[in-house]
Amino acid sequence: MRPSTALLSITAGGLGVLALWWHDTPPIRGAGEWLTNAGRITGLLAGYVVVIALLLMARIPAIEHGLGTVRLTRWHSMAGRYLVSLAVAHTLLIIWGYALSAHQNLVGQTGILLLSYPDVLMATVALGLFVGIAVISARAARRRLRYETWYHLHFYTYLAIALSFAHQFATGADFMGNPPARLLWSALYIGAAAAVVWYRFATPIRQMFRHRLRVARVVDEAPGIFSVYLVGRHLHELAAEPGQFFRWRFLSRGQWWQSHPYSLSAPPRGSLLRITVKSLGDHSTSLRHIRLGTPVLASGPFGALTPALRRARKVLLLAGGIGITPLRALFEAMPAHPGEITLVYRASSPREAVFKAELDQIARRRGAVIHYLFGPAGSPADPLVGTRLARLIPDLRSHDVYLCGPPGMVSAALAALRRARVPRSRIHTEAFEF
Ligand SMILES: Cc1cc2nc3c(=O)[nH]c(=O)nc-3n(C[C@H](O)[C@H](O)[C@H](O)COP(=O)(O)OP(=O)(O)OC[C@H]3O[C@@H](n4cnc5c(N)ncnc54)[C@H](O)[C@@H]3O)c2cc1C
Structure with missing residues (x-):
């Protein structure tokens, strides 16, 4: 699925949600009703964004391959931010709207909603969970958490979705008297849940039994860097x-x-x-000492950094540190004629450069060019500073650029490519971060 198709489908779905509200809404009178209806719209949109966020992370192959990891992660966290903003706005607007219409104060109205409707109480707990997950996902908080802690806390999203679902039908004006809308909404949620169960859980297990992957060999490549070979059927x-x-x-x-x-x-x-x-x-670190023969459950393949992205005849592979791994595979297998592929391999020292013998051999066989660039990041000799990259590859603008490396190197490389006026659509990145 192309990103533009995905965006169009998401927008069309959002407009469908607004049409549902429009269809079910009689003429609005008074501030209370205006606020309540704004609350209904934000609530419906929040319910819809939940489904989008789930689908983006369901590991559906067409979405994974079409959007790529970097865009998927960005869209998913954007969906998370929209969801929390819409859910908070929905809560406040509904309380305020009901309070105005019933001539209640805000605290009294909140108490009535919480105590009279058990589904609303559950949805309030769900809102707390959504806000909590948003807080731990904020960049500053996330940096302080171990990845595994962050990842496992994210499972509470499933609980929050389950808790918030019932109140949509029990109290949502758009669903109470509209069975077809209820059916469609349920189908949307059931479809997204089925995709998560199938692709995130069932498929890797099915693949494990089918392919029986095992660790065959571990080979040191450089200090602190090693290869794991896996065999399967x-x-x-x-x-x-x-x-x-x-x-x-x-x-x-x-x-x-x-x-x-x-x-x-x-490859x-x-x-x-x-x-x-x-x-x-x-x-x-512990993987270095993995026992030979250990069975492996592999989920994938994922990522869009493949030869299919290439539009130009010439290709630049721009690797930083361990970011060489996917580019090493592309360097060998990207279809190209001699002289069409250049690899720039950036590492802080020759000791940190892996695969040198392999890369040199591939370059000779394919008639490709390699530039090894060593030195600490940001130093005066850094090829990503100023216009050095453009001087190294004079026709840089006519290349498709495949870029992979640690976050700092990727940002510096993107800036260098922008300075060289390489069109954004020609730059394809994979980031080794979550
Ligand atoms: C698409 C992609 C491809 C990658 N390919 C390679 C590769 O070929 N070779 C390689 O050495 N590294 C690769 N990485 C990075 C690798 O996943 C992390 O270095 C590894 O997961 C670190 O785990 P840890 O427990 O050893 O370290 P930790 O100390 O737990 O984490 C170190 C850093 O790695 C990141 N990280 C940790 N766990 C994960 C995870 N499960 N998913 C995403 N990021 C995580 C976090 O940003 C964390 O700050 C890749 C990452 C991504 C996202």
Whole structure:
């Protein structure tokens, strides 16, 4: 699914929701009714945004491949922000509107709503959960949390959705007297829940039994960086492309409960897959000592950083540090004639550069160019500072650029590419962050 198609479908759905409100609303009179109706609209839209946020994170292959991880993550967090804003506005507007119409004060009206309608009480708990999840997802708070804590707290979203669902039918004017609307709304929620269960939970388990992936070998590549080779059956059915990643769950004691994304660092070969990991935290460090033969549950492939994005004849692969992994696979497998592919590999020192022998060999075989650029980020010699990148590759503007690296390097590279006036539509990124 193309991003424009996805946006169009989301907008059309939003307009459908507004049409539902319009269809069910008699002429409005007085400030109380105006406020209540604004509350109804924000409530309906919040209910709709919940479904969009769920679908974006359901790991539906068409959405994953069409939008790519970076855009998906951005849209999902945007949906989260809209959801919380709409749900808070809905709550305040409904209380205020009802209070005005019933000549009650705000506190009294809040008490009546909470005590007279059990579904509203449950929805209020759901609102608290949504706000809590929004708070822990704010950039400043998220940095202080372990990824796993943040990830597992996110499961409370499912509880919040379940708690808030009933009040929509029990008290929502648009559904109480409109069975077709109730049916359609239920279908929307059931469809989104089914997609989550199927793609996030059932599919990886089905793939585990079908492909029987196991750890075959662990090989050191550089200090703190190692490759894990995995063997399995029928791997061609996964249709994994160079540039993509899986979420890997290594089924050993102490690791089975977490899954981590790692890109394929080589195109799939027969019964063999390879990932290359930099030790950064507990999981990536302990993986170095994983027992050979450990079964692996892999969910994927995901990501849109594939040869399909390419529009121009010439391609620049721009890698920073461990961001080389997907670009290493693309360097080998991206269809191209000699002279069409250039790899710029940025690392802080030669010791941190992995795959040098492999990359040189691929470059020779394919007639491709490699520039290794070493030095600390932001130093005067940094190729991403000023116009150095444009001087290194004079026809930079006529390239499709595939970019992958740590967040700081990606921002610096994007700025360098903007300075060189490379069109945004020609820049394809994968970020190794959540
Ligand atoms: C699409 C994608 C592809 C990646 N490919 C590679 C690769 O090929 N090689 C490689 O070495 N690294 C890759 N990473 C990064 C890798 O997932 C993290 O380094 C790893 O998960 C760190 O886990 P940890 O427990 O060792 O470290 P922690 O100390 O728990 O985390 C270190 C940092 O890694 C990030 N992180 C941790 N867990 C996850 C997770 N489950 N999902 C997303 N981010 C997480 C967080 O930003 C955290 O700040 C990729 C990340 C993404 C999003």
